Amino acid sequence: MTSRSVSLYALCGSQRHASSSRRLLEALQSACPGDVTIVICDVIGDLPVFNPDHEGGKTPPLVETFAAEIRKADGLIVSCPEYAHGIPGGFKNALDWLVSRDEVPFKPLMFAHASHRGDLVLAQLTDVLQTMSLQIVQDAFLRLPIAGKSDEAQAQMLLEARESGLLSASLGRFARAIAAST
Template sequence: MTQRPIFLYALCGSQRQASTSRRLLQALQLACPDGVSIAICDLIGALPTFNPDDEGERTPPVVERFAAEIRKADGLIVSCPEYAHGIPGGFKNALDWLVSRDEVPFKPLMLAHASHRGDLVLAQLTEVLQTMSLHIVADAFLRLPIAGKSDEAQAAMLLEARENGLLSGGLSRFAQTIATSA
């Protein structure tokens, strides 16, 4: 019996193109086990400021595209830095657009963290994501502390994590949870 392909949609809490969170997501893309693919969202920075008056028939097209990508995904991956002891405003805005929609309840979610710090943002994300009824898969949690390292050190750590199976292992555990709950 062949398992169906699993599509994961990755949300980066930092909008910097060179962020360590994005770099970790890109490394996960390269480490996908067979039958798993990851697309990294590029819409978060384009979302307007959330306003409940703009929901329903007035929902902006970019928000509809964002929600459609999330709907298509079998699971989500979130990698988010901590800004001023919290969730970056742009990322929280993206989550706010999803709160009253039906794309996210009970959708499996994997947290991937690129720092040895950031426990405050992880706690806040967990609270917000659980409030939104997402299913955080604790066994798939991945922490690879590349933040604050040089580009060369980050690349070496990411390569080692890919070669030693750390990245694919987290993805495999996540994919297994998705496959068994489908």
């Protein structure tokens, strides 16, 4: 796949533990080629509300931990549902904490989208993330429309996507783009 290992940090826009976005990230995690690892972020819902007065030396420890994980990663995966035609508030809050920091500029990013709709949130996220200078790898985009389906149907679709190589192919394209950029 690549000549070195690739470490990815996955950010889920939904804070529901059993969300379809999180299930897609977990499926990607289980489909990683041998030289790719994915850690799924579990702190977004616990981050304090962004306040510019609390940046710099006053940055909360949890925000520093979150940012450190992003710094360590070779790339980011974002899976985010659309809430009321927009970015979920908690996820936007997490992004706001990163705007004036140096962890994200030029970091490669892959979208993994768990719905057949949600193009508004994808457009908004693209705008926000490009403004933050992240490098969205369009070739790695993954859409697997499991949202709104029963748990059994979701599990079946995720299994089929893994067995067909769809998940590992997206990860492979992403890993190659990361390797080419370093």
